[in-house]
Amino acid sequence: MTPAARLSAAIDILDDVRAGENAERMLTSWARANRFAGSKDRAAIRDHVFDALRCRRSYGWLGGAGEGQASGRQLMLGALRAAQADPDALFCEARFAPPPLTAEERLPVPPLAGAPEGVRLDCPDWLLPLYRETLGAETAPVLEALRHRAALFLRVNRRKATLAYALEVLAADGIAAVPHPLSETALRVTRGARAVARSQAYLSGLVEIQDAGSQAIIDALPLEDGMAVLDYCAGGGGKALAMGARADLRLTAHDVDAARMQDIAPRASRAGIAIATARASGLSDRYDLVLCDVPCSGSGAFARSPQGKWALTPDRLGQLTRIQAQILAEVAPRLRPGGYLAYATCSLFRCENQERIAAFLAAQPDFTPVRDRLISPLEGGDGFYIAVLQKRL
Numbered sequence: 001m002t003p004a005a006r007l008s009a010a011i012d013i014l015d016d017v018r019a020g021e022n023a024e025r026m027l028t029s030w031a032r033a034n035r036f037a038g039s040k041d042r043a044a045i046r047d048h049v050f051d052a053l054r055c056r057r058s059y060g061w062l063g064g065a066g067e068g069q070a071s072g073r074q075l076m077l078g079a080l081r082a083a084q085a086d087p088d089a090l091f092c093e094a095r096f097a098p099p100p101l102t103a104e105e106r107l108p109v110p111p112l113a114g115a116p117e118g119v120r121l122d123c124p125d126w127l128l129p130l131y132r133e134t135l136g137a138e139t140a141p142v143l144e145a146l147r148h149r150a151a152l153f154l155r156v157n158r159r160k161a162t163l164a165y166a167l168e169v170l171a172a173d174g175i176a177a178v179p180h181p182l183s184e185t186a187l188r189v190t191r192g193a194r195a196v197a198r199s200q201a202y203l204s205g206l207v208e209i210q211d212a213g214s215q216a217i218i219d220a221l222p223l224e225d226g227m228a229v230l231d232y233c234a235g236g237g238g239k240a241l242a243m244g245a246r247a248d249l250r251l252t253a254h255d256v257d258a259a260r261m262q263d264i265a266p267r268a269s270r271a272g273i274a275i276a277t278a279r280a281s282g283l284s285d286r287y288d289l290v291l292c293d294v295p296c297s298g299s300g301a302f303a304r305s306p307q308g309k310w311a312l313t314p315d316r317l318g319q320l321t322r323i324q325a326q327i328l329a330e331v332a333p334r335l336r337p338g339g340y341l342a343y344a345t346c347s348l349f350r351c352e353n354q355e356r357i358a359a360f361l362a363a364q365p366d367f368t369p370v371r372d373r374l375i376s377p378l379e380g381g382d383g384f385y386i387a388v389l390q391k392r393l
């Protein structure tokens with residue numbers, strides 16, 4: 001496909017997303033319907049779509065949509081202007097290219113520097129005070145970081161490899177990576193990211209794909225060999241696998257949506273780690289540690305999942321905080337006296353983090369705080385919050 005044809009495809013997909021469709025699903029169905037497109041085409045279209053979702057307000061502004069919600073065409077026009085590329089080279093008469101710019105589209109747009117803050121920082125206005133409450137003077141740099149594509153991180157599985165060995169095996173498949181300060185197990189991929197899922201290092205369980213902030217969460221847990229550990233919101237098991245790689249644990253995974261755990265068995269077998277899955281009725285009340293990696297707004301991870309930034313509403317945020325409180329209340333009786341309750345989100349908002357923990361501690365005098373940590377996207381990975389509490393002996 002030509003660069004202009006890729007742009008056309010991205011415009012169509014962005015219009016579907018604007019109409020309420022999910023970007024990942026639209027990209028998949030586009031690929032199915034256009035089998036002639038190669039992997040490089042699909043990757044380029046995906047990059048166009050996700051870059052535009054991360055920068056929806058600023059690209060819309062530069063594309064002439066002002067503060068309104070931009071069309072796919074306006075977003076791609078804005079993207080080209082943001083990159084100081086010549087739009088006429090791609091919006092042209094060529095086959096499969098988006099039609100040439102109209103006279104109206106050629107009118108000069110007001111400079112982005114004079115746009116409202118939420119437009120410049122690509123943030124919905126109502127979320128700005130929530131970020132500011134936690135981040136203060138770092139709000140603008142953090143939101144700026146969330147406007148850019150997230151790096152691909154790997155976690156070296158210490159059960160099977162040292163960092164040096166994992167790097168060697170990755171290099172044999174043309175993948176280069178460098179250690180990352182957020183965690184001793186974290187590698188940031190610097191070349192060959194698209195080859196990781198087919199690489200020997202990945203297929204033989206030496207490395208897993210996991211954000212560096214996510215790895216730092218696991219580093220903050222008081223894990224010791226022999227502990228009985230429950231991952232209560234296990235999803236695909238990313239954090240359970242990381243816990244199992246750190247210590248010799250008796251690990252159980254649970255999720256309210258059991259179907260989400262279907263990948264845990266193959267991933268665990270690749271990693272050489274035993275993880276049992278259980279329904280709520282099969283859980284014990286004597287765990288040494290329960291991790292609740294709760295559903296959240298994702299406000300620390302909008303670089304990776306940008307559609308969530310625009311889909312979030314005050315109602316949905318309120319609903320999430322109620323689910324978070326309910327999960328904490330559900331797991332409290334699952335711990336033995338002296339056991340640890342760990343609460344994690346990929347959110348930067350106080351209402352999902354410190355306020356949830358304060359409300360829980362006020363209602364549950366048996367628990368005391370041990371530590372908490374906010375991991376900023378400025379540290380290089382996604383933003384996360386982790387709090388560790390201990391149940392009284």
Ligand SMILES: C[S@@+](CC[C@H](N)C(=O)[O-])C[C@H]1O[C@@H](n2cnc3c(N)ncnc32)[C@H](O)[C@@H]1O
Binds near residue numbers: 235240260293294
């Ligand atoms: C942030 S995701 C977990 C990601 C996962 N821990 C990982 O590292 O890949 C949150 C998970 O919580 C689950 N969940 C939502 N409500 C729940 C509840 N009441 N009890 C248990 N799990 C719940 C969701 O199905 C979802 O899989």
